[in-house]
Amino acid sequence: MAKIGDTLKPFTTQAYKQGKFVEVSEAEAKGKWSIFFFYPADFTFVCPTELEDLAGIYPKLQDMGVEVFSVSTDTHFSHKAWHDSSPAIGKIDFFMLGDQNHSIANNFDVLREGQGLADRGTFVVDPDGVIQLIEITSEGVGRNATELLRKVKAAQYIRNNPGEVCPAKWEEGEKTLAPSLDLVGKI
Template identity: 75%
Template sequence: MSVLNTPIKPFTATAFKQGKFVDVTDADVKGKWAVFFFYPADFTFVCPTELEDLADIYPTLQGMGVEVFSVSTDTHFCHKAWHDTSPAIGKINYYMVGDQNHTISNNFEVLRPGVGLADRGTFVVDPEGTIQLLEITPEGVGRNATELLRKIKALQYWVSHPGEVCPAKWEEGEATLAPSLDLVGKI
C-alpha cells in the first residue's frame, strides 16, 4: 500500500543536530515542508555520499522553507560518532534521526522485513503533514540531491498555482501546463 497522499503518522525520536541531541516528533514537521531521507546504516559506503550531497544543498532547502530529517535505524549516539569521524558526514547540519525502535521506518513503510534496516527512501512532506512525493531506490544506487531539489521546487510551484502542472524536466521559471480539453492530443 502506498503512503503517497497520506498524513505522516505520529512518532517521537532523538536526533543529532549541530552538536546536540534533540527530540523530534511528527508535530515538528507540521507547518513546513520536510524531507525524510531514509538510508540503510551509518558507517557504510553509498550512504555517506548521498548524505554529503544533501548537506551541500541544505542551505538552499532551508531558504525554501524545507527541513531535512535523515533517518536510519542506528541510534543518535551512532550518528554523533559518525559525524565526528567522517569528513563527508561532518558537513551535515540537518537532523540525523535515530530510529532504533523502527517506528518511523515502519510508518513510512521502508523497513526491510527481518533485516532491521531501512530501504533507501526519500519522502517530501507538505506543510499540512501530507506525503507528496516518494522515491525508493535499491541499496546499490545513490540518490541525486540536485534532482530532489528540482522536484521540491516543482511540488511547491504546483501547490501554490492551482490549475497548473509541471511537465517533465521542468525547471523553475520555465513554462507549465494548464490541463484542459484543448490540450488533449496536442502534446
Template identity: 75%
Template sequence: MALINTTIKPFEAQAFKEGKFVTVTDADVKGKWAIFFFYPADFTFVCPTELEDLADHYETLKGMDVEVYSVSTDTHFSHKAWHDTSPAIGKINYYMLGDQNHVLATNFEVLRAGQGLADRGTFLVDPDGVIQFMEVTAEGVGRNATELLRKVKAAQYVAAHPGEVCPAKWEQGEETLAPSLDLVGKI
C-alpha cells in the same frame, strides 16, 4: 506503498543536530516542507556520499522553507560518532534521526523485513504533513540531491499554483501546463 497524499503518522525520535541531541515529533514537522531521507546504516559506503550531497544543498533547501530529516535505524549516539569521525558526514547540519525502534521506517514503509534496516527512501512532506513525493531505490543506487531539489521546487510550485502542473524535466521559471480538455491529444 500507497503513501502519496496520506498524512504522516505520529512519531517521536531522538536526533543529532549541530552538536546536540534533540527530540523530534510529527508535530515539529507540520507548518513547513520536510524531506525524510532514509538510508540503510551509518558507517557504510553509498550512504555518506548521499548524505554529503544533501548537506551541500541544505542551505538552499532551508531558504525554501524545507527541513531535512535523515533517518536510519541506528541510534542518535551512532549518528554523533559518525558525524565526529567522517569528513563527509561532518558537513551535515540537518537532523539525523535515530529509528532503532523502527517506528519511522515502518510508518513510511521502508523497513526491510527481517533485516532491521531501512531502504533508501526519500519522502517530501508538505506543510500540512501530507506526503507529496516518494522515491525508493535499491541499496546500491545512490540518490541525487540536485534532482531532489528540482522536484521540491516543482511540488512547491504546484502547491502555490492550483490548476497548473510541471512537465518532465521542468526547471523553475519554465512554462507549466494547465490541464484541460483542449490539451488532450495535443502534447
C-alpha cells in the same frame, strides 16, 4: 509502503543536530515542507556520499522553507559518533534521527523485513503533512540531490499556482501547462 497522498504518522525520537541531542516529533515537520531521507546504516559506504550530497543543498532547501530529517535504525549516540569521526558526515547540519525501535521506518513502510535496516527511500512531505514525492533505490544505487531539488521546486510551484501543472523535466522558471477542455487529446 507509504503512498502519495498519505499523511505523516506520529513519531517521537532522539536526534543529533549540530552538537546537541534533541527530542523530535512529527510536529517538527508540520506547517513546512520536509524531506525524510532514509538510509541503511551509519558507518557504511554509499550512505555518506548521499548524505554529503544532501548536505550540499541544505542551505537552498532552508531558503525554500524545507526541513530535512535523515533516518537510520541506529541510535542518536551512534549518529553523534559518526558525525565526530567522518569528514563527509561532519558537514551535516540537519536532523539525524535515531530509529533503533524501527517506528519511523515502519511508518513509511521501508523496513527491510528480517534485516532491521531501512531501504534507501526519500519522501517529500508538504506543509499539510501529505506525502507528495517518493523515490526508493536498491542497495548500491546512490540518489541525486540535484534532481530532488528540481522536484521539490515543481511540487512547491503547483501548490502555489493552482490550475497549472509542470511538464516532464520542468526546471524552475520554465513554462507550465494549464489543463483545459480544449487541450484534451491535443498535446
